[in-house]
Amino acid sequence: xxxxxxxxxxxxxxxxxxxxxxxxxxxxxxxxxxxxxxxxxxxxxxxxxxxxxxxxxxxxxxxxxxxxxxxxxxxxxxxxxxxxxxxxxxxxxxxxxxxxxxxxxxxxxxxxxxxxxxxxxxxxxxxxxxxxxxxxxxxxxxxxxxxxxxxxxxxxxxxxxxxxxxxxxxxxxxxxxxxxxxxxxxxxxxxxxxxxxxxxxxxxxxxxxxxxxxxxxxxxxxxxxxxxxxxxxxxxxxxxxxxxxxxxxxxxxxxxxxxxxxxxxxxxxxxxxxxxxxxxxxxxxxxxxxxxxxxxxxxxxxxxxxxxxxxxxxxxxxxxxxxxxxxxxxxxxxxxxxxxxxxxxxxxxxxxxxxxxxxxxxxxxxxxxxxxxxxxxx
RNA sequence: GGGGAGGUAGCGAAGCGGCCAAACGCAUCAGACUGUAAAUCUGACGCCCCUCGGGCUUCAAAGGUUCGAAUCCUUUCCUCCCCA
Numbered sequence: 001x002x003x004x005x006x007x008x009x010x011x012x013x014x015x016x017x018x019x020x021x022x023x024x025x026x027x028x029x030x031x032x033x034x035x036x037x038x039x040x041x042x043x044x045x046x047x048x049x050x051x052x053x054x055x056x057x058x059x060x061x062x063x064x065x066x067x068x069x070x071x072x073x074x075x076x077x078x079x080x081x082x083x084x085x086x087x088x089x090x091x092x093x094x095x096x097x098x099x100x101x102x103x104x105x106x107x108x109x110x111x112x113x114x115x116x117x118x119x120x121x122x123x124x125x126x127x128x129x130x131x132x133x134x135x136x137x138x139x140x141x142x143x144x145x146x147x148x149x150x151x152x153x154x155x156x157x158x159x160x161x162x163x164x165x166x167x168x169x170x171x172x173x174x175x176x177x178x179x180x181x182x183x184x185x186x187x188x189x190x191x192x193x194x195x196x197x198x199x200x201x202x203x204x205x206x207x208x209x210x211x212x213x214x215x216x217x218x219x220x221x222x223x224x225x226x227x228x229x230x231x232x233x234x235x236x237x238x239x240x241x242x243x244x245x246x247x248x249x250x251x252x253x254x255x256x257x258x259x260x261x262x263x264x265x266x267x268x269x270x271x272x273x274x275x276x277x278x279x280x281x282x283x284x285x286x287x288x289x290x291x292x293x294x295x296x297x298x299x300x301x302x303x304x305x306x307x308x309x310x311x312x313x314x315x316x317x318x319x320x321x322x323x324x325x326x327x328x329x330x331x332x333x334x335x336x337x338x339x340x341x342x343x344x345x346x347x348x349x350x351x352x353x354x355x356x357x358x359x360x361x362x363x364x365x366x367x368x369x370x371x372x373x374x375x376x377x378x
Numbered sequence: 379g380g381g382g383a384g385g386u387a388g389c390g391a392a393g394c395g396g397c398c399a400a401a402c403g404c405a406u407c408a409g410a411c412u413g414u415a416a417a418u419c420u421g422a423c424g425c426c427c428c429u430c431g432g433g434c435u436u437c438a439a440a441g442g443u444u445c446g447a448a449u450c451c452u453u454u455c456c457u458c459c460c461c462a
Contacts, residue, residue, distance in 0.1 A: 035414050056413075094413045102415085115415040141413080184413090215412045244413040265414045272417040273410085288407070318417090319406095326417050 002138070002180040002207060004239045004260075010353035012231060012258045015345045018239055020086040020138035021178050022078060025053045027239065028255045028348075030341045031088060031263040032334055036061045037071070037081050040268055041326040042334070044083055049304060050331060051338040053085055054138075056263045059131045060092035060099075060123065064114050068134035076136025087137035088263075091128045091170070093144035093163075093184065093212065094244070100148070107162065109143075125169035133176045141210055141243075142170035144184040149217040156188035163212075164200045171204055182241060184210040189222040191229045198233040208239040211259070215245045220253070227257035234258075248277060248340055248364055252357050255344055262341075267333035272326045274318050277336045281364050283311075285329065290315045303335035304328075 004027075006016040018025040032039045032047065035058040039047060047055065057077060062068060074080040077087045096103060096110050104111040109124030128143035143166050147159040163186045174181045183206035187193035201209060211230060214223050227242070234240050241261035242254050251262050267277060276283040278298035283290075285297070293311040305314075305328040317325035340360075347356035 031413095033414065040414080041417075058414080061414085088413095090413050095415095097413090099415070144413095146413080210413080212413070217412095241413090246412045250412075262413095264412050265416090266412050269414065269416065269418085270411065273419090274417090275411080284409085286408085321417075323417075 001178055004208065004237070006237065008349040008351075010348040010351050011256065013255045013344075013348050013353045014236075014258060014260060015348035016239075016260060018086075018260075020054075020180070022084065022086045022138050023053065025086060025261075026342070026345055027260040028251075028341055028344055029053060029261050030251070030337045031056045031261065032337075033263055033265045033268060036065070037077060039330070039334075041272060041323075041330040044081070046304070046327070046331050047083075047334070050335040051342065052334065054088060055083060055085065056088045056090060057135065057137065058090050058092070058095075059128055059135070060095040060112070062089075062135060063092070063123075063131045064116055064121065068131040072134035072136070076134070078136065086139070087135075088139040089132045089135050089137040089141065090243075091132065091141040091143040091184075092123045093128075093141065094146055095123075096144075097146035097148060097216070105145070107165075125166045126173040129170055129173040129181075133174070133179065136176075137179065139180045139182060139208070140174065140176075142167040142181060142183050142206070144186060144210075144212055146213050146216070147186065147188055149188060149213075151188065153188075153190060153193075156186075156190060157193055160186040160188070160193050160197045164197060167201055167204060167206075171206070180207045182206055182208040182210050182239075184212045184243070185230065185234075186213045187226070188213055189218050189226060191225065194226055194229055195233060198230055202233065202235060206238075208241060209234050210241045210243050212243045214242065215250065220250075223250070224253060224257065227254055227259065231258040248337070249361060251341070252344070252360060255348075256353070256357055267337045268330050271329035271333040274325075274329070276329055277333050279336075279363060280366070285311065285315045285318050285325075287315075297329075297332055298336065301332065301336060301339070303332050305332040305335075 001021050003019045004016060006014045008015040016027045018027055031054050032052050034055045037057045039055060062071060071077060071080045099112060099115060102113045102115060109122055112121050112123060114121060125143040132140040144163040145159040147156045163184060167183045183201040183204055185198045185201050187197045239260045240258060242259045244264060245254060245262055246264050274284055274286045276285060276297050279300045290311040295311055296306040297311055297314060298306050309328060314328060347353045
């Protein structure tokens with residue numbers, strides 16, 4: 001029902017295939033983020049046309065609204081949304097980090113104050129598993145604690161140890177056999193903590209592994225060092241999911257270090273905020289230089305948006321606050337990410353990933369003459 | 379013709395003797411965004427030097443009162459409302 005196979009390698013980069021109850025996902029894969037069981041601004045048709053193979057949703061948000069019992073009664077995420085492909089649900093662990101001001105942490109779990117109405121809700125490994133099993137995604141994530149960065153080493157060590165204990169409890173509470181449960185490695189930027197965490201999580205026998213706690217403010221060098229360190233520790237025959245990452249450059253670098261799966265809000269959120277990811281780097285549609293530019297957002301792109309609208313029109317729609325601006329730009333950004341991942345996979349299968357990666361990084365950093373978008377460096 | 383209310387930065391609109399280059403909103407310009415409390419947030423926004431800061435010119439126009447005026451007085455110009 002759930003399987004993963006690596007079909008090609010190029011250096012340490014892997015191309016493979018993840019089989020789930022609701023379909024196959026080619027890896028390396030990008031999962032559009034649909035926190036509230038919806039990828040913001042777009043429809044299922046847009047997702048299918050852009051080539052999405054799997055979508056992510058969130059335990060915390062859906063538990064609060066509309067409630068996991070309702071989703072369960074309507075046939076789980078698949079029945080509820082109509083999305084026929086695979087889903088992955090995050091455990092709510094990230095909200096322990098992002099809603100830090102609204103929660104109280106203990107060994108038992110986390111007490112949240114709802115960001116919607118202030119009401120109090122508990123999330124424990126057991127409750128997270130219950131919610132995720134009600135939601136019925138193809139892949140569930142263990143309930144973890146994502147430590148902030150920077151943080152004292154002691155705090156990271158404690159969060160990491162707790163994540164390990166919570167992983168054990170998550171595993172014990174997880175029953176559904178048609179749903180894979182991934183464990184999550186924490187440890188911040190400390191390689192020894194990462195190693196301890198990874199060995200403990202791997203020993204629990206999860207069918208896949210999340211790498212959490214990165215892209216929270218640490219340097220690229222630190223992130224790469226963590227991935228380099230983890231590569232030989234994580235079982236090669238199981239998928240590795242780098243949670244919450246990232247920019248196109250981040251993804252290229254992570255694939256080069258053996259990562260198979262990604263998710264990130266950047267393509268969708270930035271689209272709504274007027275930023276497009278293109279083969280020539282980032283493009284801010286608000287900028288006055290696009291005022292009368294008749295060219296498509298990305299001349300090298302075949303998505304619906306690039307086939308049908310100009311930069312000038314898109315800029316107008318965005319400045320005018322038209323909803324279609326968010327939709328059109330989300331369609332493009334998702335198409336760009338999905339297409340990029342597809343091309344990465346192709347290059348791995350052809351044994352040419354190293355060259356592809358170098359070319360792509362150069363392309364992303366080079367702004368086309370004059371009116372081009374700026375470099376993607378952060 | 380008579381009576382009334384006004385003219386403030388790109389627009390709208392506060393201010394009504396010093397703390398005013400002038401609140402606030404919009405528009406504009408730039409930036410940020412990494413397991414989504416985000417169709418959000420931050421900054422700039424009279425001109426010049428431009429780093430703190432400093433210099434210069436403004437609140438319809440001209441003249442005046444005052445140590446000091448967007449704020450008070452006089453005249454002019456221009457809007458809007460009501461009555462003939």
